[in-house]
Amino acid sequence: xxxxxxxxxxxxxxxxxxxxxxxxxxxxASGxxxxxxxxSGPxxxxxxxSAARRGSRLALPVALALLALPLITAxxxxxxxxxxxxxxxxxxxxxxxxAPELRTKGHTVEAYDPATARARWTYGREGHRxxxxxxxxxxxxxxxxxxxxxxxxxxxxxVRWHRAIPGSAAWLRTPAAxxxxxxxxxxxxxxxxxxxxxxHRIAAYRGVDGDLRWVLPARGGCAFExxxxxxxxxxxxxxxxxxxxxxxxxxxxIAVDDLGRIVPSRTPLxxxxxxxxxxxxxxxxxxxxxxxx
Numbered sequence: 503x504x505x506x507x508x509x510x511x512x513x514x515x516x517x518x519x520x521x522x523x524x525x526x527x528x529x530x531a532s533g534x535x536x537x538x539x540x541x542s543g544p545x546x547x548x549x550x551x552s553a554a555r556r557g558s559r560l561a562l563p564v565a566l567a568l569l570a571l572p573l574i575t576a577x578x579x580x581x582x583x584x585x586x587x588x589x590x591x592x593x594x595x596x597x598x599x600x601a602p603e604l605r606t607k608g609h610t611v612e613a614y615d616p617a618t619a620r621a622r623w624t625y626g627r628e629g630h631r632x633x634x635x636x637x638x639x640x641x642x643x644x645x646x647x648x649x650x651x652x653x654x655x656x657x658x659x660x661v662r663w664h665r666a667i668p669g670s671a672a673w674l675r676t677p678a679a680x681x682x683x684x685x686x687x688x689x690x691x692x693x694x695x696x697x698x699x700x701x702h703r704i705a706a707y708r709g710v711d712g713d714l715r716w717v718l719p720a721r722g723g724c725a726f727e728x729x730x731x732x733x734x735x736x737x738x739x740x741x742x743x744x745x746x747x748x749x750x751x752x753x754x755x756i757a758v759d760d761l762g763r764i765v766p767s768r769t770p771l772x773x774x775x776x777x778x779x780x781x782x783x784x785x786x787x788x789x790x791x792x793x794x795x
Contacts, residue, residue: 584664585627585650585652585661585664586627586628586629586630587625587626587627587661588625588626588627588628589623589624589625589626589654589658589660589661590623590624590625590658591622591623591657591658591659592620592621592622592623592624593615593620593621593622593623594657595615595622595657600615600616600617601616601637601639601640601656602614602615602616602622602623602642602656603615603616603637604635604637604642605635606631606632606633606635607624608631609626609627609630609631609632610624610625610626610632611624611625611626611632611635611642611644611654612624612625613625613642613656613658622657622658623657623658625642625644625652625654625658625661627646627650627652629648630646630647630648630650631646631647632644632645632646632647633645633646633647633674633681633682633685634681634682634683634685634686635686636686636687636688636696638688638692638693638696638709639656639692639693640655640656640693641653641654641655641656641662641693641709642654642655642656643686643696643709645674645682645685645686645698647671647674647675648671649666649667649668649669649670649671649674650664650665650666650667651664651665651666651667651686651698651707652664652665653696653709653712662710662711662712663711663712664712665698665707665712665714667698667700667705669700669702670685670700673700673701678701680728680729682728683728683729684699684727684728684729684730684731685698685699685700685728686698687699687728687731687733687738688733689706689738689758689759689760690736690759690760693709694708694709694710694760694773695707695708695709695715695760695773696709697738697758699726699728699731699740700726700728701720701725701726701727701728702719702720702725702726703717703718703719703720703726704717704718704726704740704756704758705717705718706758706760706762706773708773708775710775711775715760715771715773716761716762716770716771718756718758718762718763720742721742721744721749721753723744723745723746723749724742724743724744724745724749724753724754725742725743726740726741726742726756727740727741727742727743728740734757736759737757737758737759737764738757738758738759739755739756739757740755740756740757740758741754741755742754742755742756760773761773
């Protein structure tokens with residue numbers, strides 16, 4: 503018989519081999535988690551292991567990029583064309599080929615071969631129709647029903663530029679506009695400068711890039727009439743009728759050329775591209791009108 507201090511647990515009770523001992527040592531009885539180092543396999547080291555880990559890190563971004571590429575391509579093709587442009591080339595021709603003729607066909611501008619009458623290209627804009635055309639060497643200028651002026655390359659490869667004419671859309675819908683007659687006028691034989699004539703102003707654009715070179719506003723109480731304009735030599739004569747009967751007739755007829763209004767002793771700016779040679783003709787006033795007497 504062993505003496506056991508008061509309050510102590512006998513060894514046979516603490517480590518019994520019966521079912522109670524097994525239940526006490528089970529995982530569900532104590533609710534405690536085992537601690538200590540977890541068993542794990544050996545970790546690969548060395549250059550090959552490092553390369554494998556780098557490859558796994560790069561694989562996810564590459565996979566995401568490949569998945570996103572079709573979405574980006576679809577979004578790019580679904581973007582609306584600027585200004586609603588739709589240009590279709592039907593036949594390619596050599597650069598030395600004959601220049602195409604222009605005509606309006608429904609809601610499009612059509613360039614066709616003058617020998618065969620076959621269409622070379624068509625150009626349209628969603629919701630708008632062409633009103634007037636101005637062919638020039640290498641250019642196909644069009645006036646549209648919303649007051650936009652466009653210049654297309656003669657081979658139909660691209661639209662060079664778009665220019666909105668302020669306040670013209672509403673006027674073009676009126677009978678006074680006569681369907682845009684006389685709005686587009688060349689200011690030289692080579693199509694270097696183009697005049698856009700509306701009741702309130704005459705604006706001149708450089709053909710190669712659509713740069714606005716000068717603007718001539720109508721006189722107060724007067725208005726330009728684009729349909730009543732005619733070329734005379736190097737000058738474009740435009741009627742400017744006025745409501746005041748006292749206005750002399752000489753003020754109701756305006757002469758312009760590629761450098762602006764023709765008046766005696768003017769000092770106009772040139773129209774060449776930056777870095778190009780100047781025209782060499784600083785004043786053309788005396789070529790059209792004699793000096794006042």
